[in-house]
Amino acid sequence: MELANATTVHEFILLGFKVEPEKRFMLLVVFTILYILTLAENITIILLVFVDAHLAQIPMYILLSNFSWLEMCYVSTTVPRMIFDLAFPHGIISFHACFLQFYILFSFGNTEFFFLSAMALDRYLAICHPLHYLQIMSRNSCYCLVAVCWVLGFLGYIPPVTLISKLSFCGPNIIDHFLCDPGPILSLACPPLGNVPLVFQIHANALFLVNVAFVVLSYGIVIVTLLKSSNQGSFRKAFSTISMHLIVVTLFYGSVGGMYLIPGGENQAELTKGITVFYAAITPFLNPMIYCLRNKQVKEALGRLLGRKLSSLITE
Secondary structure, eight states: OOOOTTOOOOEEEEOOOOOOHHHHHHHHHHHHHHHHHHHHHHHHHHHHHHHOTTGGGOHHHHHHHHHHHHHHHHHHHHHHHHHHHHHSOOOEEEHHHHHHHHHHHHHHHHHHHHHHHHHHHHHHHHHHSTTTHHHHTOHHHHHHHHHHHHHHHHHTTHHHHHHHHTSOOOSOOEESSSSOOHHHHHHHSOSOOTTHHHHHHHHHHHHHHHHHHHHHHHHHHHHHHHHHOSOHHHHHHHHHHHHHHHHHHHHHHHHHHHHHTSTTGGGOHHHHHHHHHIIIIIHHHHHHIIIIITOHHHHHHHHHHHHHHHHHHHHO
């Protein structure tokens, strides 16, 4: 990204968490453990789907394994830098690195929007159109859907990030955050800003609301269909799966919505940091446990994998 001619800021200073050294060390330990556990959970899910022949054929788990890969990338965009700044407080990030983090973070978040919509579509087809489900959601169709999610996710934020990067930044260069978030960045831009803040807000809200509307509509139809079902066994099994999906959707969309749609949220620095920690670090840790690691099929696949490993060790 080229800078505008009037740009004089070549780096930003991230203030991070304003805490005492003891609390800083505690945060360092907590975020390090959280990051390691998040990677371990998501790697486990990816490996299970890859090595288990049964899970590898089910569209929902193809989507979930890709979702796990997305969560690993998403959390790695912010948490390692956050851990580094807690261990070695300096907070300096170059102009280009800041906008690169901004673009990658929001692209992964945007991709997560599309993946949540894809998984809502998958559950809608499986429950509302079971006879045609495997024809519509074949392996090839599922992988095409995955590719569309990734492509749309990363194309979506090229225009707004490019527009913001073209603004003039002539000081100050202090960002009261632990990452490069658009709100604090825009507050540092020199006037005139033109329509850039409005364009960014409309763009971000449109992507958010379109995906929320699709997810709510899909799960709404699914719940109505389940309530009309006379098969109580199928109802309980399907509703158990749907309820887990709804928890993940609520956690992610609720935190993101609170951040960018509630008026005045971006001006409350400490609240903003707390909400950002939740959707950027905590939800990627919680999602695997909610989606998969409590799931009966995943537990059975894990048992089969551990059983094979145990048998091979005994044979040796």
